[in-house]
Amino acid sequence: MNKRKTILVTGATSGVGKCIVALLATSGHTVIATGRSIEVLQSFTAPNIQTIQADLSTIEGIHLLLKKLPAIDVAIFSAGVGTFEYASDLTEIEIEQMLHVNIQAPILLAKELSRNMMKRKSGQLIFIGSQAGKVATPKASVYAATKHAIIGFTNALRMELAPFGIHVTAIHPGPIDTPFLDHADKTDTYRDSMKNVLLTPERVAEATVKTVGRNVREVNLPSYMAITSKLYAVAPSIVEKLGKRFFNKK
Secondary structure, three states: OOOOOEEEEEOOOOHHHHHHHHHHHHOOOEEEEEEOOHHHHHHOOOOOEEEEEOOOOOHHHHHHHHHHOOOOOEEEEOOOOOOOOOHHHOOHHHHHHHHHHHHHHHHHHHHHHHHHHHHHOOEEEEEEOOHHHOOOOOOOHHHHHHHHHHHHHHHHHHHHHHHHOEEEEEEEEOOEOOHHHHHHOOOOOHHHHOOOOOEOHHHHHHHHHHOOOOOOOEEEEOOOHHHHHHHHHHOHHHHHHHOHHHHOOO
16 A cells, blocks of 8 residues: 555545544545535545545435546445334335435445546445345344445446456444444444444454555454354354344344
8 A cells, every 4th residue: 555545435524434534644645535524524634635525315415526526546435324223113214314325325436436447447446334234133124235235236346347457345344333323223222232342443444444455355344253144144044043132132
């Protein structure tokens, strides 16, 4: 990662995205930080951080962002929303927000950004996914579905863009202790029940930044999650039975 790059970071105003911006800025890269919070964007004062206020929950907001972007070497899609609730109790608005921000936004952005990367025969797209996309749990049905979608998208996109020298990387962390949980968990019990396994946003950000400029397929955090997800793919009923108490904590 010695070569200085122009790197887009979505979801830059909170959690993992905010930590990624800080790490990239100290590495000397030009960072294009996007998010909804103008106040947080204004707090980025490093000369190599450029900010663009953007709402990725609408197609119009996505198109406005694309019009303002310079040529991008690397895009890190960190923006995401979630609501932990039974599918039958989710509101239409909550479902739409997860579908729009978690699936529609990164797919549309990747579609447009990859076109210029294909012309240059270089680039990298990094998606912040989730272990929920590999092992779904109760009260995370729609959220898990959005992350399943990203896994399918990145797996196909990786093959499509490989001939053009473009790398596609997926980061799949377990639960992270970020403000995301404050919005996602209406019961305010998830953070406490999962405190022994919660990742810090700094750890996820560091793992993400390490992949910049490298041809990395995916990163699972913590690393043992890769084993769990493979076991789930082979014997889902056994994992669900053994993990019933864990699954029902949400």
